[in-house]
Every structure is written in C-alpha cells, then in structure tokens.
Amino acid sequence: MTAAIECLHAHKSFREPADREDRANRRGGRGFAALRVLDLVAPRKVRVDAVKDVSFQVKKGEIFGILGPNGSGKSTLIRLIATLLTPDSGTVTVFGQDVVSDRLAVRRCINRVSVEAAFFKRLSALENLEYAARLYGLDAREGKRRAEDILERLGFLHKKMTVPLENLSRGMQQKVAIARALMTAPVALLLDEPTTGLDPVSKREVQDFVLEVRETHDTTVILTTHDMQEAERLCDRIAVIHGGEFVAMDTPESLKASFADERGRVPTLEEVFFRLTGSNVDDWMREQGE
Amino acid sequence: MSKVRGESLVDKVKSSYALVQRNYNLVRRDAGWELVFIVYEVVNVLTIGFIGVNGPKETMNERVLYLVAGALLWGFLSALFHEVAESVAWERWEGTIEYSFMAPQPRGVYMFGVCMWGILYGFVRTAICLAAVTLAFQISLAGANLWAALLTLAASSLAFLGMGLAAAVLPLISPEKGSPATHIFQAVVLLVSGVYYDVSVLPAWVRPLSYVSPATYTLRAARAALLEGAGVRALAPDLIILLALGVVLIPMGFAVFSAGERYAMRTGKLKRNG
Numbered sequence A: 001m002t003a004a005i006e007c008l009h010a011h012k013s014f015r016e017p018a019d020r021e022d023r024a025n026r027r028g029g030r031g032f033a034a035l036r037v038l039d040l041v042a043p044r045k046v047r048v049d050a051v052k053d054v055s056f057q058v059k060k061g062e063i064f065g066i067l068g069p070n071g072s073g074k075s076t077l078i079r080l081i082a083t084l085l086t087p088d089s090g091t092v093t094v095f096g097q098d099v100v101s102d103r104l105a106v107r108r109c110i111n112r113v114s115v116e117a118a119f120f121k122r123l124s125a126l127e128n129l130e131y132a133a134r135l136y137g138l139d140a141r142e143g144k145r146r147a148e149d150i151l152e153r154l155g156f157l158h159k160k161m162t163v164p165l166e167n168l169s170r171g172m173q174q175k176v177a178i179a180r181a182l183m184t185a186p187v188a189l190l191l192d193e194p195t196t197g198l199d200p201v202s203k204r205e206v207q208d209f210v211l212e213v214r215e216t217h218d219t220t221v222i223l224t225t226h227d228m229q230e231a232e233r234l235c236d237r238i239a240v241i242h243g244g245e246f247v248a249m250d251t252p253e254s255l256k257a258s259f260a261d262e263r264g265r266v267p268t269l270e271e272v273f274f275r276l277t278g279s280n281v282d283d284w285m286r287e288q289g290e
Numbered sequence B: 001m002s003k004v005r006g007e008s009l010v011d012k013v014k015s016s017y018a019l020v021q022r023n024y025n026l027v028r029r030d031a032g033w034e035l036v037f038i039v040y041e042v043v044n045v046l047t048i049g050f051i052g053v054n055g056p057k058e059t060m061n062e063r064v065l066y067l068v069a070g071a072l073l074w075g076f077l078s079a080l081f082h083e084v085a086e087s088v089a090w091e092r093w094e095g096t097i098e099y100s101f102m103a104p105q106p107r108g109v110y111m112f113g114v115c116m117w118g119i120l121y122g123f124v125r126t127a128i129c130l131a132a133v134t135l136a137f138q139i140s141l142a143g144a145n146l147w148a149a150l151l152t153l154a155a156s157s158l159a160f161l162g163m164g165l166a167a168a169v170l171p172l173i174s175p176e177k178g179s180p181a182t183h184i185f186q187a188v189v190l191l192v193s194g195v196y197y198d199v200s201v202l203p204a205w206v207r208p209l210s211y212v213s214p215a216t217y218t219l220r221a222a223r224a225a226l227l228e229g230a231g232v233r234a235l236a237p238d239l240i241i242l243l244a245l246g247v248v249l250i251p252m253g254f255a256v257f258s259a260g261e262r263y264a265m266r267t268g269k270l271k272r273n274g
C-alpha cells in the first residue's frame, strides 16, 4: 500500500536579509532611513535552510505529530505538503500525487488550519465559510449546513455566527478555521499549531474534535505543536524537528523508552524533547544526576 | 470515469462567483465608507464638469461633455484596474491569500471572479456618477452615438483588466513595494492618456507614452462618439487597437501573474507567519 503522505529528502531554503534582528531593533530609530538606502544599494542576503533532507511516511488514518521549537521548520514543512511552497529538492506526495506536478489533485484532498486564523475579519463566520465553500465548488447551501454542523459540534454559539470575526476571541476564530478546513471533507488534514494560544477548554475541545474526525472519517492528520501533552494525547507517531531536521521519529512510547537510563527510568516526553533539541540539555543532565 | 464535482465550465464560473459575493459582503459591511467614497467620486466628477461651464455659452455643452466624459470613463477604467490589481494586496493584508490560493481551482477561476467583480463595481459606481451628472448639468446628448461609446468602453475594459492582472503580481512578489507601484502606474496612465485634455498638449518627451496607453484610444473614441456622433465604422481603427490590446494584455497579464505566483511559491513570498 502506498503511504497517504510521503516526504522524500524534502529540502527548502529561503534567502533572508542579513542580520534581521539587528535591523529590527533599529527600526523606527534614526539609523533606519540610512539603512534602507544601504539595503537598496547592497542588499545582503543569507540562506536559511528551513527544512533539511526530511523524509517520512504517514499512513492513512494516522495522526502524525511534528514537534519542534519555534523556527524549527514546522510551518515550512506543512506548506510544502499544502502546495503553498515548492520544494527545492526531494519529493512530496499526497496519496501518490506529487505536490508540484499534480498540484490541483493534491489540493482536492487536503485542507489546512494554520496557527493564525486567516480570515476576512470584517466578515462573519458564515460569510467567510460561504466564500470558502463556493471557491471549493461546494454547493453554497450544503457548505453552509456542513459548516454550521461543525461549528455547533465545537460549541460555537449560533448567534455568534453572523458577528464580524474581528469581534470574536482567538479561540472562536480558530474554531471557524477548523470548520473551514473540515467543511471540504479533506482526506488529509494539515494542522499547524491548531491549539497554540487557546485557553485550556478550547484546546481540549479542538483536541477531542481531531480525535473524533479521525475516528469517524479515517482522516489522515499531520499536526505540528510544541505542546508535549497534546502530542502525546493525539499522535500515533511523533517526529521531533530541530533546525529543519528530523532528529527523531517514533511512537511516543518508543521515543521515551529509547531515552531510558541504565536503571530503566523512562523520561517524560518533555525531557526527551529537551534532550533532542539541545534546549536546556544541561539542566536535563543535572536532573538526571549523571 | 466518474466526473469530479466542480469540473465543468459552468461549475467553474459558479465557483468564481465566490469572489463577487465576498467583495459584495465586504462593501456591504463597510457601507458607510462606501458611501463616503461614492460621494467623493460624485463631487469630483461634478467639480470637473463645472470647469466646463466657464466660457462662451454656445460651446458650453461640448466643453462640459468633454470633461465629464473624461471623468466618468476614467472613473470606470481606474476602478476596474484598481479592483483587480489590489485584490491580491488586500488578501495579503488580511492574510487570507494562502487559503484562497489553496482552493482546488485553476488560478483563472479566481481571476475571472475578481474581474467580474471589478466590472460590476466599476459599472455601479459610474452609473451613480452618471446619474448625478445628468441631474447637475443640462447636457444634450442629441447628436451622440451612445452605442458606439458603450462599445468603446467594453473594448477597452479588456485592456484594463489585462493591465490589472499584470499589476496584481506586484504585491505578490514584493509585499512592501507592490501596492505603491500599482498606484504610481495608475497615476502615469492618468497623466498621459488625455483624460481631461488633448494629448497634444503633453510635452514631447511624454507623448510616446500616450500611444501605448489604452486609455488614450478609449477617450478619443468615446469622445468622438459622444460629441460628434461618430459611428462604429468611423471608430474602427481605435476599436481595433483597443481590442488588440485586450487580446494581448489579458493573456499576458495572466501569464505574468502565474509566473509571479510560481516565484512566490518558490521563494516563500506568499506568506511567512503562522
């Protein structure tokens, strides 16, 4: 059987203006105008490898977690699968269809939820969803019905559906984003930090819903997060990404077991994460008492 | 083989209606602002019309018509250009562009919807201005050939949509500089196309630009139809130029846009946060 989603030696790099932080600090300051002129004359760019030689396969109906700190390349990887970025090298396929050469076919079977709810904020939830439904070629009424069902299922109050989204909380907006993605009945769902910034209750609701969708529709899910509990709760397998590279990939249990010490103590996923990503590795070592 | 939903041409046109409806909803939501813009536009057209009231009585009708035709035509064509060119800038600003572009539709569906909206929006705005003009000035259209004028407008719409499509690429490849660039382009077209004056008054070094601007031919032909009652036959040279420009500019604008989109997907210009 072919994999639902497959990534083979995927690589993506960007060209970035050099010393971005430095420049950002001076923004608004007096040096800014002079710097702009300098940029025009000699724009210095450096290469940023956002995704480096990443390979993995996701089975149909699997929830595959990508765990990584900020800037580790999670969103870039999601965008490569979502046909929003073209890989520099390597191949990415969704149900056997290549994200570059069969772009439309891939788009037909995926949808994506990103960390920031991107909407026409002046429009209401229903207006935004109707737009998406029509664009996807769904019957407008059918799309609206599906969207309303999903919103209700997520505990979204009916009277809030016609309020401009700019007046709703982030948690509410994220639920609309999830409704937008699921309305099109994707066979593969890309969730890029879907619960980041949500309150604990909304977070729970979203997580429960992800599990439910997989249960009822056999949807294949790729989920990025930096929330260990979420990863453990939802994912069948977890890949840890660091600096654009996969540094580990296994089931949560095996991942933890592989880091057990000589006395057989199994660390928490958090400890494994710190160890793999090098963040706080010293603290971690000290805690282990070497 | 079973047919995938949304595959026929009719389905595609239906899908493109998403853009029209969305923009209509946006306009409706900010109806207050829209009213302000329209009032401003109406006042602008009237102000220009009043310039023509000055001077000898016998030729007043001609002068007012000359100016008002310029203001109305420019209002329509620039609305057309602006709505298409700014569609991408707007989506970038809202952050929705990845979602709109990820829909399983050829880009042509999206662009067709944007163009349809541009035509509709430009038409309604211009009609409101026209109504105000006819109330304010007793212009006689006795000798005018209205059909020829409308045909001119339709022919030049294609060229302006094509330019809008090409300009829409700018915010795609340069998020900061793209939108200002489309405004500068629009301003240059206004300057060189003889919207309120004959292009012969332009300095010699600017004149060549007037030859490549489709608006030059639109205004010349529409004025000939409105002021002298020129028919389609008399206007044929200008109409053919306009149609030819449209036939060249629409596919070219679309190709430029598609190339820009590929570039954006390669370099990560579409969006980077979230």
Ligand SMILES: Nc1ncnc2c1ncn2[C@@H]1O[C@H](COP(=O)(O)OP(=O)(O)O)[C@@H](O)[C@H]1O
Residues within 6 Å of the ligand: A014, A015, A016, A048, A049, A050, A068, A069, A070, A071, A072, A073, A074, A075, A076, A077, B267, B268, B269, B271, B272
């Ligand atoms: N469109 C882009 N243009 C330039 N650099 C980018 C772009 N997207 C991401 N990057 C860079 O690539 C790296 C990985 O970013 P990203 O994939 O967003 O990480 P994450 O989602 O894990 O926080 C970062 O250094 C980021 O600055």
Ligand SMILES: [Mg+2]
Residues within 6 Å of the ligand: A074, A075, A076, A115, A192, A193, B274
């Ligand atoms: Mg991210």
